[in-house]
Amino acid sequence: MRTTFNIGFVCRQSKVTKAGKAPVEMSIIINGKRTYLTLPMKEDPKSFQKLVASKKMNPMKEYLEQIYQKVVVAQTELVKNDIPVTAISLKDYIQNGCTTSYTIDDLFTEYLKILKKRVGVNLTAAVYRKYEIVRDLFYGSISNTKQVNEITNGVIANFYAELNRKYESTTSAAMMVKLKTIITYALDNGKLKINPFNSIKISKRTKEVEYLTLDEIQAIKSKSFNGRLEKVRDLFLFQCFTGLAYADMAQLTKEDFQFNGEQIFIKKCRVKTGISYLTVLIDEAVEIVKRYNFELPVLSNQKYNSYLKEIADLCGITKPMHTHIGRHTFATYMLNKGVSIEVVAKMLGHSNIKQTQHYSKLVDKTVFKAVEKL
Incomplete structure (x- = not known):
């Protein structure tokens, strides 16, 4: 999928202080998702518009060019370290010189928090509990303190093999489907760049139905x-x-x-x-x-x-x-x-x-x- 990337700068009248100036903000839009980063520079919004529109180089344009170069460096570093380039990860890197730590436990905690809000609406407590069981079993396969990008294809394959040793194929398949849902959430939200489920085929052998005569x-x-x-x-x-x-x-x-x-x-x-x-x-x-x-x-x-x-x-x-x-x-x-x-x-x-x-x-x-x- 082609990545769409846009950087812009704004100085909003709505944020003008008593001194008559507002902070300059950088707008980061990646694949349609936007976030703002407030910069140290402050300026009168009308003056900002004139300075940015000017064909001549001026201190404001030089400052914005420096910020833009920081964005380019941050993007390069994220790609080099195999970290998904998202609006949030880029913002974190520019602010902190690194991305905010996002562990496997962070992923499961975040997703289960969303699921819990659905309990009693369109999800039963029993189904929610099954997701908790998958989490606990997965934590036994890989440390939950590791970074989420350490969930590799090998980790998933090993976990699936462990499930098949312990449970019937239908049970382990159901657990894998739940884990895949959580991984898909991580991919959709830029927490993972590479899908660890690639080449993993969840096999659900049909059990013979038992019934009474x-x-x-x-x-x-x-x-x-x-x-x-x-x-x-x-x-x-x-x-x-x-x-x-x-x-x-x-x-x-x-x-x-x-x-x-x-x-x-x-x-x-x-x-x-x-x-x-x-x-x-x-x-x-x-x-x-x-x-x-x-x-x-x-x-x-x-x-x-x-x-x-x-x-x-x-x-x-x-x-x-x-x-x-x-x-x-x-x-x-x-x-x-x-x-x-x-x-x-x-x-x-x-x-x-x-x-x-x-x-x-x-x-x-x-x-x-x-x-x-x-």
Whole structure:
């Protein structure tokens, strides 16, 4: 990309002091971003205009020429030291003889501060926390006191390799996407000159979607549970019959259950993404919410998953039981019953059908065969 560069000098009437003079300022514009540097020289604004416009050399023009030469030297030094030439970095160099230190910690602190303002608006606290986790892991890969331009391609490649050793590919890929977002912010704001993600390909291998069959659902429904396990069983089956993520189910109130004639439906925005979803309750889901007078019991996600594993063991289910498997089961069932992928995407709160397509490859017609009425 071609760099646009412009240096100008102004002496503004609005800044005139009681002595009748205003400071001379240098305007630095690089790639459309402007900053001002106040110079020691002061002059009457009208006199300044005449002196600058004069075809003859005068002390003011000589002074401005000296300042301009300092700009040229500063620009050369920035390029020589592989520091991005921005309006801010140029100003820092002219003022201090060097650029202001900008560490890796400065970058993450600045970006996370911006993200935090979005929490509760168009970002969830859970997603914000994931960025904090990426930060903490990255600090384990490179010292956060190092300059941001020390984030090289090798650093990124090494960090990605470390993630792949510790986590599943989908998890490490999601973390890398978040890190790339932060690096892009640094590039866009002149904190980095060279993109360290060049040649880094984030690979996200598609995981086989786990879902429950008719026999497995029936085993859970027919098993007798007491106390906490009974509540967990009901919550899980409600997920299977509605497609709700646990975070969305946990947020439901009585007022969220709406009526359209004899039908009961839920229309809200997902906690995770803010995307709108609409799901109509089938008979089994209605039976569950009525059992609790439309106030489903709430557990922490961690305890919920732990109890689900206990239920799986008691029911002889060998598949990994977790909150998402209920959502997967619902999506698979709906698609196998002929519901269009666009409608299923809306029910799940997906922003586009691409997110829903990996369910469409499944053709097991036995899922929820006992549930005949949609």
